[in-house]
Amino acid sequence: MEYNFKEIETKWQKHWDETSLYQAPDKADPKNKFYMLVMFAYPSGDIHMGHFRNYIIGDAIARQQMMLGKDVLHPFGWDAFGLPAERAAIQRDIHPSDWTEKNIKISRETLQKVGISFDWSREIASCFPDYYKWTQWMFIQLYKKGLAYRKRGFVNWCPEDKTVLANEQVKDGKCERCGTEVVKKDQNQWYFKITDYADRLVDDLDTLPEWPENVKTMQREWIGRSYGAEINFKIDGSDESIAIYTTRPDTIFGVTFMAIAPEAEILDSLNIEGDFKPKVEEYKKKAMTRSDIERSSATDEKDGVFTGKYAINPYNGEKVELWVADYVLAGYGTGVVMAVPAHDTRDFAFAKKYGIDIKVVIHPDKDTVLDSNEMDDAYTDYGVMVNSGQFNGLVGKKAIKAVIDFAEKEKFGCHKVNFKLKDWSISRQRYWGCPIPIVHCKDCGTVPIPEEKLPVELPKVKDFKPKGRSPLADVPEYINTLCPKCGGEAELDSDTMDTFVCSSWYFLRYIDSKNDSVPFMKEKVAQYMPVDLYVGGITHATGHLIYFRFFQKFLKDIGWVNDSEPAKRLFNHGMVCDSNGDVMSKSKGNVTSPIGLMEERGVDVSRLAMFFTAPSDKEVLWSSDSVTGVEKFTVNKLFPMHEKLRNSKPDLKCYFKRDNLDEFEYSLYIKLNQVIKQVSDSFERLQFNTAISGLMELVRDYDSDKITNDQFNDFLILKTFQMSAPLMPHLAEEVWKFAGFENSIFKSNWPVCDESAIVKDTVVIGVQINGKLRDEIEIPMDCNQKTAEAIAFKSEKVKSYTEGKDIVKIIFVKGRIFNIVVKG
């Protein structure tokens, strides 16, 4: 039989589809299930090498888990709302929904050609009403719990895309999608109160040992929890006070000024007078027109203006100047900073520029004294408190606690935890997204659409070009409605949701994707959740992967799911780059499609080439050179092995005993079991490259002519194809059928290593003299040092190195090394 991959591949794809091989059981055993999840795709066109790599990783694991007898759920769907659909639609004058559906169709067909074991019966697309109905339902549940709220404030605005962006969508002060510099805009927006979950989002990272450490670190830093104090300073000549947040209360006696963010509301209540007023106003205006990228640069020279007002330090009664400075962020803490030039780099630079006092209140230790006149930078480490009244001599954390405790006792401050994480802004002034199910009524305010009236359907309008306000605002038949509460005239919210909302709960919908009355049945979700392995790119570390954990926690709180965390194990595959090392992306125009390769060399060989090139977590510079070796292996070595089958119908569950095999056969049996162990382990670590090298060695060592035991011959061949099956499913299935099996190879049992075979009787170990390898000896596996010595010293080489020298020491590690330490 010739290796006709085209025939083999189309035949089995059709057969698997017809027999619903990948359909996950509706009733699964929660103790014996495996939920294999890959990040669903944005249908931006056809799939490329990056997708290809992502999905074959998940596919190999899903197939192996099937063979391990698990109830496997391996679904797929489409993250189908979003900006690119609109952009492409405008360029091509075609409706986003038509464009999206067309792309879904093409992408789905390609994925089917790749032979991915997706359960297509559960397919979802976030832009279809039967899905986004439940996205709206999610919104309403959050709203009911006070976790979805509307607020006016400064938001990130992309002038190119003409929409609001979440913090997670701004990179280096630029729009993540189009690279345009983001500006600030005052706007009414919906937010999800993710900050209520900030503590749990940080703490529960410790319950995820199978998540990569770098992702957990990135999330911790993004959430940015810090412990400190909030302290109130009285404003001089007024009853009002001004609150600051600090993590360094031990430096509070060194405060010589305060810096207020230009946007901070407290500025308005200061009653700035005289000459100061226009100067402050002018500075505020200037700060607002500067872009975030300018303002947030750490190298930017700090500037500000004095307000003419003072505050009183509650610890020592000193008057400190109040300044406005745009290095202070309005959105963090209270938007006001107590400035301690001696112990903060930024405050130091500012004080130097404006000639403000620098007062040392921390010494590095008892014997080192700082002099503010000689300092050329701030001393920012912990140390001993000095010039700090009753607190003098206290150090570090103890000092901090004492200072805050005093504030609490005197009722002008308290312990405080702060986060960098901000509430999630989810309104988008765009057409192609999930409509926000809220009505604005003059009398009742914001009123949610009753759940039984969902979905609020997105109307199919012709004009969806961005104008700076939502295109839906210009569709009166959509906007004008009646208030569900009072029945009076009202308006629907004209914004749509950030697509990250759609992707925050899709993994739950797969489990019960057709359900019309609830988002999913709790009982069904309990059977398959949590996700056992989630495979996707690192790019989602601080976006999607925080949002979907947030949703899971919220749904647990309202009783819809049982687990606090959605995914037990996370795996980030490496990027696929072109031969220059640039990441393949549509915008760069350097994407390679796997289709050409698959048509030329076959799907199985293409998959094998990608697996073999590098371990799954490493970046890959794709070139078709990678294919040569695995193609030779497949076509010339592995596939022809099936011709050596002797139709002996071996029992695949049995182990062979040494007595039943001759010497060559037994050595091959040992190799087989070593490879079974190696391949199983490689799958566990998702390092398929080493699994393949193991298979290559096994096939190389196999020699039909030297095998007389027919059952062993067939046993070895069949085990080889079983191990190859998750990597090259079509070829393996073909051989399985050829060998006479009725059921799919994926219904057979994954090979189990015969441990007794890989315990060897003798072992070849290295003999070192002073740590340098000089010879090798073969010794019994569990021999003692004496025996090993006897054998080692027979070696001529060992003799030549030890003669006439003192043997200081002999180190013998069983099965590993024999080392002689000599002197002289």
Next chain:
RNA sequence: GCGAGAGUGGUGAAAUUGGUAUACACGCUAGAUUUAGGAUCUAGUGCCGCAAGGCGUGGGGGUUCAAGUCCCCCCUUUCGUACCA
């Protein structure tokens, strides 16, 4: 700046706990076969050296009988973050 990874032949890469560095491939060299081949097979292939031998996992130190693996300093590079008080 800060944080986390990474650095091994000409190339992609192996080396579960410190224990024979370079498995498995690509490429290259030589030979065989073929009308011919970018096909196939065989042998060789870390570096220096005729050899014995020496040197070798970014560089420099250290711990150890033994270091790619552990510790310290430095260099290069990728990713994340960017005035978070």
